[in-house]
Amino acid sequence: MAKHHITTTINGEEAEYLCEPQETLLDVLRDQVGLTGTKEGCSSGDCGACSVMLDGRLVCSCLVLGVEAAGKAVETIEGMADGENLHPLQQKFLEEAALQCGFCTPGVLVAAKALLDTNNNPTETEVRYWLAGNLCRCTGYDKIIRAVMDTAADMRGA
C-alpha cells in the first residue's frame, strides 16, 4: 500500500513524514520522526504515557492516526523546555522528586501543562481527575499532584 506524505507542525517546526494509513501518531513520532520521548504503555488509551497535544487538545497519540496530524500542530515532551530552560513543571518535578522510573513522566508533564495552560489555580481534586488518565505505578501520585499544585502556585505568584 502506498504511504501517505504528511506535512504537519511538530513542536513549532514544520515536519514531513511518510506513513502507512493504519500507523498511529505514536508510532510515527517514535519510529519515523525519532521523537521517542512519547512512550507506549498500552496502545489502548488507558495509560496516558503517549499523551501529546494536537492543535491544543490533549490526546493519547496511540488513538490518533499519523495521517490525522496533517496540517495540524503536534506538541510533544521534546518541545516543552525552551532550549536549556526547563518548563516550570519540569523543574518542579525534579525539585520535588515527582518521578521515580520516569517512564510515565513525559505523558504526565504534557497532560499537566495542558491543565495549567487553561487553569492556573486547580484544586487537588481537579488535578487528580485531570491526571486520572495518566497511570503511574511508582509514585502513588502524591508527589506528582503536589508538584503540579506547587507549580501552579508559583505561576500565579510570578
Next chain:
Amino acid sequence: MNEQPKQYKWVGTRAIRPDGVDKVTGRAMYGADLALPGMVEGKVVRSPHAHARIISIDTSKAEALKGVTAVITAADMPVADSKPVASGEAMINFKDLANNVLAREKALYEGQAVAAVAATTAAIAEKAAALVVVNYEVLPHVIDVMEAIKEDAPVLHDDMFTGGVKPKPEKASNVANRVEFALGDAEAGFAAADLVIERKFTTEPVHQGYIEPHAVVADMNPDGKVDVFCSSQGHFMVRAFCSQLLHIEMSKIKVTAAEIGGGFGGKTTVYLEPLAIMLSRKSGRPVRMTMSREEVFRGSGATSGAAMTIKMGATKDGKITGAYAELYLQAGAFPGSPVGPAAMTAFAPYDLDNVKVVGFDVVSNRQKVVAYRAPGAPISEYGVESVVDELASELGIDPIEIRTINAAKEGTQAAYGVKFGTIGFQETLDAAKATEHFKTPLGPNQGRGVASGFWFNIGGESCAGIRVNEDGSISLTEGSPDIGGSRASMALMAAETLGVDYHSIKPSVVDTDAIGYHFVTGGSRVTFATGMAVVEASKAAIDELRARAAKVWDVDVDGVVWEDGHAKPASTNVGDFEPMSLAEIAKVANKTGGPISGHADINAKGAGPAFGTHICDVEVDPDTGHVTVLRYTAVQDAGRAIHPAYVEGQIQGGAVQGIGWALNEEYIYDKNGRLENAGFLDYRVPVASDLPMIDAIIVEVPNPTHPFGVRGVGEVPIIPPLAAVSNAVAAATGVRFNQLPLSPPTILAGIAASK
C-alpha cells in the same frame, strides 16, 4: 556505632537526581527507544490454550512471507538440564526457564511463547506470527490454587513429585514443594490462650503493572559476539540467563541497561531477550522486540493468588501465645512461588514463643510467577495482620497497643531462624500512635485500619568505581539499574565520603563489560549494597589520594589524613603543609603516579530488616459497595534515608500498589483458562483520582552494618496496606471479608449476608 546521629553535608538532602533532566525532557532511553541501522522487528507467537500438548509447529508459511527474516521455535534452542543452578542468590531451574521462554512439549498457560518471528516491519512480523501453524492437543487445565491440589486435578508436570515430604510421594501432583518450620509448640501456645481465632483467607493474583512493557534490542555478530540493550532489573542477570539458555560464553554477551520503566520484581527474569538473540543470529540483523500491554498481562510476571489459614491465640491482656499458618501459593506453570518468604515473614513482626508455619508451592495453568515487591510477604502478612486486628478488637485492646505488647525487638528470636539485631519496629508503632491522623474522629460509614509489615532486605554482589578525573571531577560507575533515583543516592554517599560537591560527581550505570557482576536491583538492596560498594570505592580512592599527597610532601602516607575533601598532615610533627584539595591532587596526578581511582567489588552482608506501620481510613458506600480511601499514613524505619524524597516516594508508591491489591486488582479467567482482563481498562490499577495524599513518615533506626545506617526501603511499604485497608473496611461495615480484592460486588454481598 556512634550514639549521636552524625551530621552529614550531603546524605539526607533532597538533591536533584543526576538523570533527572533526561527524564523530564524525553531524552532518557528506555528499552524500546533504541533503533539500530538494519534493525528488524520481532514478534512472539503465543499459546491460545491454558494447557495443551504441542503436536507440531509448521513455520513454512510464515517463512515464505516477504519481509520475514527469521522464525524460531524451541527446536532452535539448546535443551536445558532440569537442575537448579545458583544464579546470584536465586536458584534457577534452566529447563523451566527455557520452557517458559519458549514452550517445547506443552503449553502450560495461555500466552506462553511457542514461536517467534522477525520481519522488516512490525506489521509484517505480526502477519507472519499469525501464519505460524501450531497443532495443539488441548488438555484439561486448572487455575485456582485449591483446585490444583485436589486429587483429580489435571497434573501439569507428570515428573513432579512433592518435595519436602517423606517418603517421596508415589504419584505426581501439582504440589511442587512443602515447607515447614516451627518455634516452640504452637498447640501448647493455643492451650495457654484466653482467645483463639482461626480464619481462612484468599487473595487473587496481581501483576506488578510497570508502565513500560518489556523491550529489547539484540544484535549478534557473525563472530558470535552479542550486544543486548534492554529494560531489566539486572543486566548481569540478563547476561547470565541468556548465556545459560543459549550456551554462549558470558564474555561474548554485552548487556547495556536501558533506563527501566518500572519493574517491582517483574523484570528480574528474561522473556524476550533470548528470543531476540536467536532471531538476530538467524536474521543476521539487529532485532527489536517489545511486548504489547496485553502480552505483558498474559505472558509475563504476576504474583501468586493464595489461600491460607491463620490461627492465633492471645491472653486477655493481649500477649500472643501461639500462632499457626498454613499457606498455599500459586507458582504458575513452573515451581517457584514465593511461599518460602511468605512463610518466613508471616509472624516476623512479633516476639513469639510458639509458632508453626506450613507452606505449599503449587503449580497451575497461569504464567510463571516472578518476584513482586516483597514476594509472598503481603499475602501471608495480610492474613496475620487481619487476625491480629480481630484479636485486638475482641479483647478490647487498641490495634497499636496489641502490636506494641508483642513487637519484635533487638534480641527477638524470629521463628524463621534469625535473632534480630537493631530494628525499629516499635519506633514505627510509636510514630504511628503519635500522628494526628490516628486521633482524628471518623464519620458514619467510615472505618480505620492499622497494619504492620516486615521484610528481610538483602545485600549481595555489587561493584563500584570512583575515577578522579584530571580536573577533580568524579566519574562514578556502578551496575545497578536505576529504577527510582538510586544514582542520586550513590552520588550523595560518594560526595559525603570523599568530602566533595555532589554536583562534581557523575554516576553512571555501566554495561556488563565495564564492571563486575551485580545481583539484580531487587530485595531492597541497591542503596544498601551498591551504596556500600560506592563507599568502599570512595575510601579506596581516598587512600590513593592520601598516598599522592604524601608523595608531593615527601612524607609517610600514615602522616596524611583525609578531611573534608582535603589531604592534611596528621599532626604538626608531619610537617607544615597547606592542605591539598582533591582537585589539586588530581591536577598533579601525572607527576605522582598517573590516574587516580578507587574500586570495590563486594558481596554485601548485614542488610538490616525493616518494618512499617500503616494507618488507613476508608468510607464504604452501603448502596454501591464502593470503598473510598479517605486518608493514609505510612510509617517506616529506613535506617538512614540517604535521599528522603525518594524514600518517601518508595513508601508512597508501595502503599498505593498495596491499596490496588486490596481494592481492585485481580486476574479474571474464563472457563477455558483464558484471561479476560488483559488490559489497564479492566485490570484496574489505582489512578490519581482514586487516592488521597499518602503521608509518609520516615523513622531512622540506623543499620549498624552500613556506613551510613541504610536499611532497604522499597519492599516493606507494599505489605501493610492489604490488611490496613481490609481492617478499615471491617471497622466501617462491621463485616470481616477475609478475601481480596474488596471490590464493590464483594462488599455488597458481604453486607447483605451479614444482615
